[in-house]
Amino acid sequence: MKAIWYEKQGDASEVLIFGEMDKPVPQNDEVLVKVSFSGLNPSDTKRRSGFRGQKQAFPKIIPHSDGSGIIEAVGSNVNKNRVGERVWLYSAQWQRPFGTAADFVCVPSSLAIALADTTSLEIGATIGIPALTAYAGLFKYSNLNGATILITGGGGSVGNCAIQMAKYAGAHVISSVSGPEKMTAALNAGADNVLRYDTPHFVEDVLDITAGRKLDLIFDVAFGHNIEANLNIIKEHGILSTYASDNKSIAEIPFQKFLQMNLSIYSVFMYLLEDKMMQDAVQFITNWQTDLGIKPFIAKQYHLSETALAHQDLESGAIIGNIIIECQD
Structure with a gap:
């Protein structure tokens, strides 16, 4: 699969690599998501740059915690009916090496939340953080x-x-x-x-x-x-x-x-939100999507190969709105 990764911290143009990696396989309680869009947040660029002394937690990191896509496969203990479900993702790269800046990502099933029919995959990638x-x-x-x-x-x-x-x-x-x-x-x-x-x-x-x-x-x-x-x-x-x-x-x-x-x-x-708070938040977001709809706030869309530029643009402070990255050709 195509992916963006880094093996050392530093400036986006110097450390982010675009290339091929093995497609992941879902383990127990996980889902494999074909990523449509990866959502970029300041916490992603801070982690990559080592902001305020943050250490690199893994030898190789695919960045980004937020995203959206379609469940392609499930691991054991996950309902097979989830295959084909449109989802938004959060915390994909929290305490794990591989996030959403790739064609595919495996995450615990609980981190892949069903998108309302009225919510686009583009907006879905901006929900998480x-x-x-x-x-x-x-x-x-x-x-x-x-x-x-x-x-x-x-x-x-x-x-x-x-x-x-x-x-x-x-x-x-x-x-x-x-x-x-x-x-x-x-x-x-x-x-x-x-x-x-x-x-x-x-x-x-x-x-x-x-x-x-x-x-x-x-x-x-x-x-x-x-x-x-x-x-x-x-x-x-x-x-x-x-x-x-x-x-x-x-x-x-x-x-x-x-x-x-x-x-x-x-x-x-x-x-680090408590489990009950996270569950309440997810339910509120689901109701909000269904009852009212999320107003789009997408400033710019990039291709996966342009992720370094997306990081630079976010860090410049000149972008007003969410940045998303298209992960499929």
Whole structure:
């Protein structure tokens, strides 16, 4: 089969190899998926580059955890009726060497989730990490029906997905972004209000929208950078959930203020979600696809042979939307 792999960490153009590998065979409890599209996420490029000291876990790695495709074969203990099923994949390369950047991938059957008939394989490849992260950050401690929330980074893959999910759940959604194109993306996702986070009057703008009422929940992509502003717009007993703090990895927390407001901080690392949370997330995503449909947020599509370029484009920060890679000729 055709595949992309790397044997050492480094720049995409230097370490990613496109070539032939043996087609995998499904083992007990696994399915063999003919991959239609591989979804590219920042965690994939960070793992490949060794971001913040991440070590290479296996001698040879086929990257990417998300994807979509059709089940071609099953191992023992898997219902043979799954053959031919259209599926979306998540965590394909988490604690395993071979992910979705290939013609075929074997994963545990539980990581191959049936796609709704109304969801394309292209969109299916974008569900995994963004949707599961968004679900955990929004719903672990919150019933969003009637809530007013802020989703920062609404022009990013996770933020865009979170906007759609929160609106489906009945929330009033304010989103913050860094530029006009991302503002358009957040509005297209369904945000009720979109603000530039870099204006000096951001806090006042939020409170103007809410008529002075503070927020029930903030789902944040830049925890360390946004602490001060967030403390001025979140209510007592509010929830601050976060999944990233790349620009300020060591955050200074004004503990006394957090304590006196009785705030909850919840961090989301999607790969380590509890089994019950993951099951609830998958069910929510299935219902969301069926009831409303996932709005496409695909910025660019590449061929498998162009995976190095896709990595470079994602790392450049210039792409607004999801990147998918077509794995079949």
